Amino acid sequence: MTKLYILCGPSGSGKSTWAHNFINEHEDEDIRYVSRDAIRLSILKDGEDYFSHEKDVFRKFVGTIANTLIDGFDVVADATHLNMFSRLKLMQALDRYITDYEVIYITFNVDADTCVKRNNNRTGRANVPENVIRNMCRDFREPSFDEDNRIIAIHNAITNEVILKDCHSCKYGFADDHINIPMCHHRDTCKNFELWEKGN
Numbered sequence: 001m002t003k004l005y006i007l008c009g010p011s012g013s014g015k016s017t018w019a020h021n022f023i024n025e026h027e028d029e030d031i032r033y034v035s036r037d038a039i040r041l042s043i044l045k046d047g048e049d050y051f052s053h054e055k056d057v058f059r060k061f062v063g064t065i066a067n068t069l070i071d072g073f074d075v076v077a078d079a080t081h082l083n084m085f086s087r088l089k090l091m092q093a094l095d096r097y098i099t100d101y102e103v104i105y106i107t108f109n110v111d112a113d114t115c116v117k118r119n120n121n122r123t124g125r126a127n128v129p130e131n132v133i134r135n136m137c138r139d140f141r142e143p144s145f146d147e148d149n150r151i152i153a154i155h156n157a158i159t160n161e162v163i164l165k166d167c168h169s170c171k172y173g174f175a176d177d178h179i180n181i182p183m184c185h186h187r188d189t190c191k192n193f194e195l196w197e198k199g200n
Helices: 015-025 036-043 054-070 084-095 113-117 130-139 191-198
Strands: 005-010 031-035 072-078 102-107 151-156 161-164
Touching: 005 015, 005 084, 015 031, 015 072, 031 036, 031 054, 036 054, 036 072, 054 072, 054 084, 113 130
Parallel strands: 005 072, 005 102, 031 072, 102 151
Antiparallel strands: 151 161
């Protein structure tokens, strides 16, 4: 089953850098990158407000992700996805095209000062106003498994902790979820995984 990696975090938190590193590390797998910012910048014309075409941007963002999943590729969806509403908005929009996919949240809970400092290295339209970034950091809400039944893992990109769904004895999960999530390296030391492996 195809997987949708939904990045969650404010501007400047390291989402795009993580995405490119992740895809490079798994270049032998069918993973594609879709950036909402890149789509926005491709639509904007000189002199237009940064958010002047958000309906078109979101429509293209969703359409590109949906078509890529339908074609059988895993997708890294790069946008802020700061709260449950924004994350469910994406999945509900995708449901018009495809529902058979698994979700992995990648979270970037980074402090505002760090995000602002990183953002200051950006130029042109890629540079986000400081007050916008600080508001994003203030409003960010960590995702949970309760948001949708297709969520199979939540990966904290800052601590590299991976929490798998249906975990009872070990925070890193139990059973074959360890096999299906490429960034989970805890399988090598997880006693629960060893017990499951011996029993199968």
